[in-house]
Amino acid sequence: MRDNMTDSFEWMVKEHGKAIFNYIFSLVRQKELSEDLYQEVLVSAYLAFHTIKEPARLRSWLFTIARNKCKDYWRKENKTKQFWKEEVYSYSATVEAPPLPEEEFLHKDSVRKMAESVKTLPEIYQSAIFLYYFKDLTLLEISTKSNIPISTVKTRMKRGKEHLRPKLQAFAQ
Template sequence: MVGMKSDMLLEDIRLVDKVLQGDIESFNNLVNKYEVMVLRFVYNMIKQKEAAEDITQEVFITIYNKLEMYDRKHSFSNWILQISKNKTIDYIRKNKKVYEGNIDEAYDLSSQDMSPQESAEYREVKNSVKEYIKTLEDTDRQILMLRYTENLTFTDIAEILGLTESTAKRRYYKIRENYKSFSKK
């Protein structure tokens, strides 16, 4: 995994260098590589599809305009997610509210292979988790989202959110522990 991660970092740095030399196709490659990740990250923060798409576009405009500021000591994907987080927070502040997801846009993950009872239990747990997530602070929600949807390490999560690694871990495990109490209500 470590070798794969460093290969990805080297590939990203190679693409960044090409973009800085004027190669627009390399920027398109970066957009294609990270667009879904950014869109999913932003959508999970605001739960509004059109706004998430607009913010994602703004993120890539910002990346293009500030590419020379990218610090090669850090993961390019973490830098992108930091910009995504900041753009989304700016949007939330500007609009003074966080949007709840449209029920039609929610993706139903229940499997066709489940029995009716298993399916009902799954939906109950899924709803319980959704309700619990709504009670969390933004940072805690972001920690969960980055850990589960992006499969990031605590080091990466800490870097993206501006926390220490130990703080990210402590908050993550506290979130999990508090869910046990929440789900028993």
């Protein structure tokens, strides 16, 4: 047995669904992503549908939900991109010729100094940085090994890098 709210919601989707999808697509320009965001909009709209007081504002209400879902996506995407762009240090190694003995010594010395700097960090940051940069574990592997959520690993990496940055800049000078 169907209730009036379900019928009203279905009518709303039939009436405004295509316009909402086209609006989302115009913002993100990716079909699959638009479909995902459209589904999120419909779920949010359905869950809050009973709260709408003015049916005349239904269309603008749906567009607001769609715009906010897109903003949430972009905000999340920008945080992810910014996190991955951060670097604690960078260097370039030549593949063509083997390193000179003095270069190898300097490299080992800088790695040793970096390891010493990492050891000065608080333990919660130290382990994430050490596992990532010295043991070449992925964030997911660190999360699994440490039995903590991946978001916590990312936060600890970010904060550990913030603590390390001034110390490592001293090496570059």
